[in-house]
Amino acid sequence: MNKKAVRAWIWYDWANSAFATTMIAAVMPIFFSDVAAKSLSKTTATAYWGYTESISLVLLVFLSPILGTIADQAGRKKQFLRFFTYLGIAASLLMATIGEGDWIWAVILVIIGTLAFACSNIFYDAFLPEIADEQDRDMVSSRGYALGYIGGGVLLALQLVLIQQPEWFGLTTISATQISFASVAVWWFLFSLPLFRHVEEKSKKTEESLLKLCKNSIYQVLQTIKQLPRYPELLRFLIAFWFFNDGINTIIKMATIYGREIGIGTSDLIFALLITQFVGLPCTLLFGKFAGWFGTKRTLILTIIVYLFIVLLGYGMTTAFHFYTLAILVGIVQGGSQALSRSIYSQLVPIGRNAEFFGFYGLSGKFSAIFGPFVFGLAGQLTGSSRFGILSLAIFFLIGIALLWSLNLEKGKQEAKQ
Template sequence: MSATATPAVDDTPPTPRSSRRERTGWYVYDWANSAFQTTVITVFLGPFLTTVAEQAAGCELGADSCVGYVYPLGIKVAVGSYYPYLISLSVLLTVFVLPVVGAIADRTRHKKRLLAAAAYAGAGATVAMAFVTGERYLLGGALFLVANIAFGAAIVVYNSFLPQLGGPDDRDGISSRGWALGYLGGGLLLALNLAVVTALAEEGNPQRTLDLARWSIVSAGVWWAAFTLVPLRWLREHPTAAALTSGGNVLIDGFRQLGRTLRQLRAYPLTLFFLLAFLVYNDGIATVITLSSQYGTEELRLTQSTLIVTILLVQFLAFGGALLLGALARRIGAWKTVLLSLVLWIAVVVAAFRLPAEAPLPFMALGAAIGLVLGGSQALSRSLFSQLIPAGKEGEYYGFYEISDRGTSWLGPLAFGLVFQLTNSYRVGLVSLLIFFVVGFVLLLAVPMRRAIVAAGNRPPRVL
């Protein structure tokens, strides 16, 4: 439990000062990059790349089913497994890339340039999907790997600005507003793309559908690139003490600093314990979001239009949910609010188990509940972690945080898949995810947050 008294800490970093313009610039990057997560990852890219791989395997475009294989680098891969394997490979690569990017961010005086390099590498690879035509599945896979890794790297740099934008009592609100704007931006572009696809698609013309999906993906890259100009102009550099005294090669210094930080992590066991709790419960959140469409189609036998409406509902309600839980955190504290959100996630999973088949309205109502709790639980976890980072190491620690966010999302799907294989029931598989929320709740409850913040050398917020 958190301590009742706040120990005096004389060497805590001074409270950062930032302008409204600078904070707005930071919010806008969430608006910019969320288009990639929603339009590309959530909706269009999986079916698009799978169809391209099917064409490369000799399947007829528009066929109801296709048992075919492609051979990337001489490895035999079923067309249906190509995209999931790409996801797994990108996750593996981010585990190595993100901490290094974070270490470099802490050692450079030009963090905005690093943000620009990562963001435009990702946006450029997304726009280049325009050239993935015919049977070019290898090009599509390579571009996805670049885009997804760059997306994660840019998030690490972006998150590292958060502790420099406000003091301990301000970060929950700042993080929540950024996350809320991200859901709004991502939902808006997705709604526009879905409207265009619905209006221009032709019955019996699968090539037109494939082309519309490709250009929807490209639009997300253009959106990402265009709105990234705002944070690059409005954010200010906040070089760390290490960056100001560094005179060598930033890349080499970054690797050296990462090695030192890895050796020193044991000095902050409570920070690591929080990361463990986040790893567990966030994996449950990610799995519910990832598998909700499959659960809706396979178990509940819902139509594609119902799923699309529900996805948009989640996006726009997550905007309000992030602001709502952010406001609650100002009254009772972020730690208590995240714990409350995990109780609500448990209720969501139980309710999903009891949903009737072929009933779209209850499914949409559950989607609305997910939207209200989704943004806040993620935004407040991000701001909570900012309190546990030693000053000057924001990039490195957010590199480890992003690994927990992205690099462990195979645990939940693995548990779901194993339970389904044993029981042949999607409902039982879904209930198996309760363990992630229950264990995550217990672990987070056991973190003495106020003592952990002080141990990291920071001043705790007024309420936790």
């Protein structure tokens, strides 16, 4: 194992997590509500943010299988990783130009940036088998994940100081926030340099054309879908996952702009999300212990019940204290629910078909995540209050819990061996 290449790969997680934290979760949703969409009502601004997230995911669903195949077979991972990294950096830099009333420009840049961020991760992840031996991959992957948590949190803390005390730097709140967007571009660029310098591509370029590779990837997805009825328990889990995962992703993406709509202060919103970042890592490990004691399925259901409570808390939320409570609860269960879902799915996947079914798992998760932000935004627009938007997410978690409760894990393991 090339330790220099491993360290460089891990630092990329530190680099691009700044986009996820600042642009998707924390600062941009507030700026969109207060500044870019100032000409719109608060409920409409929240709905449009939800639609923006859904559009990004629709585009990502179409691109993911094609890019995944290219990452596996075309021998151009580094080339495509560089392209999408620089596209995301450019979008982040241009977000510094968004001013009052520029909500259309903001929507365009957020879609481009989110798409670039997600696509870059496809090629970034594909380097893991090349830079780490099989027995080391869990450790290397975990270190990258942990460093990403910390990196996103560190930059967000610096941005919080800049945004809350702009007069210290001779700035206004708007210009300080715009500089924060530009700082994501600089951060992403600087800390991605080690990967491009020290990580070399080992896979050989295929002789097949990109068009043929794309056709093959679409054919593979369709074939996997046809096989699903042969594994009823796996299909049951997948449907449950589609519902509760959509609810989880919607809370992550909509919580901040929803909090702003109901009057929570900017500093409280950002600081609460900082807490989420640093609570998440140890609690993910703790839920791994719980799964060993109480069983993986029971522990996963517990995390989803907590999310159901988060929805109810969000519906009645009126104060910053409520938002802090919500943020801490999300931090406690977010990583655990993701890790336990992946663990259960791995036990249900047919033997010898891990790559095929995990590829479909990732793709279907992205597809399911389209609907939550759309339903949130639509419910808010139809009722005139985003409180009903967050309440609408309860159905996603209730269906997920019901399907998980009826899941026969032992039967599913036997089906996987057939």
